[in-house]
Amino acid sequence: MKRQQMVNGIVKETAEKSSMASSSNGGARSSRGLPGPAGASQEGSLSLSQKFIQITLVVTAYWTVSISMVFINKYLLSSPDLKLDAPLFVTFYQCSVTVLLCLLLSVLSRVAPSLVSFPILRFDYKITREVLPLSVVFVGMITFNNLCLKNVGVAFYTVGRSLTTVFNVILSYTILKQTTSIKAIVCCTIIISGFILGVDQEGNSGVLSYMGVIYGILASLCVSLNAIFTKKVLPSVDNNLWKLMFYNNVNAVVLFLPLLLINGEIIVIRDFDKLYTFHFWMMMSVSGVFGFMIGFITGLQIKVTSPLTHNISGTAKACAQTIMAVMYFREYKTSLWWLSNALVLGGSGGYTHVRRTEMQRQHDENVKARAAEDAKPLRSPNSVV
Numbered sequence: 001m002k003r004q005q006m007v008n009g010i011v012k013e014t015a016e017k018s019s020m021a022s023s024s025n026g027g028a029r030s031s032r033g034l035p036g037p038a039g040a041s042q043e044g045s046l047s048l049s050q051k052f053i054q055i056t057l058v059v060t061a062y063w064t065v066s067i068s069m070v071f072i073n074k075y076l077l078s079s080p081d082l083k084l085d086a087p088l089f090v091t092f093y094q095c096s097v098t099v100l101l102c103l104l105l106s107v108l109s110r111v112a113p114s115l116v117s118f119p120i121l122r123f124d125y126k127i128t129r130e131v132l133p134l135s136v137v138f139v140g141m142i143t144f145n146n147l148c149l150k151n152v153g154v155a156f157y158t159v160g161r162s163l164t165t166v167f168n169v170i171l172s173y174t175i176l177k178q179t180t181s182i183k184a185i186v187c188c189t190i191i192i193s194g195f196i197l198g199v200d201q202e203g204n205s206g207v208l209s210y211m212g213v214i215y216g217i218l219a220s221l222c223v224s225l226n227a228i229f230t231k232k233v234l235p236s237v238d239n240n241l242w243k244l245m246f247y248n249n250v251n252a253v254v255l256f257l258p259l260l261l262i263n264g265e266i267i268v269i270r271d272f273d274k275l276y277t278f279h280f281w282m283m284m285s286v287s288g289v290f291g292f293m294i295g296f297i298t299g300l301q302i303k304v305t306s307p308l309t310h311n312i313s314g315t316a317k318a319c320a321q322t323i324m325a326v327m328y329f330r331e332y333k334t335s336l337w338w339l340s341n342a343l344v345l346g347g348s349g350g351y352t353h354v355r356r357t358e359m360q361r362q363h364d365e366n367v368k369a370r371a372a373e374d375a376k377p378l379r380s381p382n383s384v385v
Contacts, residue, residue: 051304058304059313062297066314067321069290070154071328076283077150084272086265087146090284092256095142095249097288102246119243127247130236134229134244135251141222142252143259144215151212152202154325155333158318159198160216162191162344165351167224175228181358187351194343201337245295311352315345 076082076090084090102121109118145161152160166188172178180188202208230244237243260266274280302310322341326333 055304058297058301062294062301062313063317063320065290065293065297066317067324069287069294070149070157070321071325072283072287072290073146074149074154076287077146082274082280084268084274086268086272087150088143088256088259088263089265089269090287091142091146092253092260093284094288094291095252095256097285098249098292099246099253101289101292102242102249119238119240121243121246123250127236127243128251131233131244131247132251134226134233135248135255137222137225137229138248139252139255139259141219141226144219144222148212148215148219151209151215153207153329153331155322155329155331156198156202156212157216157325158322159195159202159340159344160213161220162195162198162348163217163220164223165348166191167221168227171224171228181354183354184351184358187347187354190343190347190350194340194345194347197336197343198340201334201340204334205332205337241295241299312349315349315352319345 073090076084077087102118105116105118106121108116110120148160149157169180169184169188173180199208199213234241234244237247269275298310301313305313319341325331
């Protein structure tokens, strides 16, 4: 879940640019930094049916990993079976698993470069310091994200975490001085309306956690800040998202240690009655592996489809996740509650389409301007006017 939030936060505001560049280069998409088979780049040799099967498998994998992560984290954070009140420790462990998997893949890429493509990781203290501001935001993002999930139901989770797009627009204007079109603002208004209606309906049902809502808002804010800081920090790691993931999680592991002490979770874990059970550590490790996998699966889905298709897939996945949660937990929801979800998902999908259209228009205008400039006859320096 946390890796998905990080990558999606970047994708919403920046991936369209890579899509524009790809279209001007014959549709090629770079997979730099993504681990995978060495021959995975030979997409042009695939037939139409093979491409369809490939896309279907990747999208299915994305949905499976992403939805599974939410349900597994919900189990670890607030299951009556575990009764574990240590959300920071759960997040700390997931970051530790990510660091170990990055190191493992780095070693495998040296031993078997034909099978595994992953950047060689060498710890650099200078890079660690440069990434630290982002890591502080990252820790806030994944902490508030898990705290939100701990305090609200999975069905309400999509609405509770729905303001990321709104914060993207606000922060882009206040920090990056980028204006937003009226159509995009209308989409944000729809999202806010859905959020307010969802909170109201959740409150009417008697299961609303106001702290969960606050954590969701803070998590949405941190996701937007994470995307902005990521743009600034990426050059420090050669624009490689996997290196950034490694250094980010190394810093996060260190930053979580004092937080665990302050929050008293060291004592909670020490006295936890299931601390030495196989089932507990298996679920913790699975959540950590899935947290790492979502970064790869998200990048792969963008690679075999497009940034716009990825965002549409994410919106559809959130809808399916909500329906599954209502069915699994046997919850009854009013028509207005469902309307709030429709407004949130519809506003998010509309915003994605608007941004894509605007960037496509800007790209086409730039191409025409360059073509017009190239078409101008060169004036000889010796010509007489």
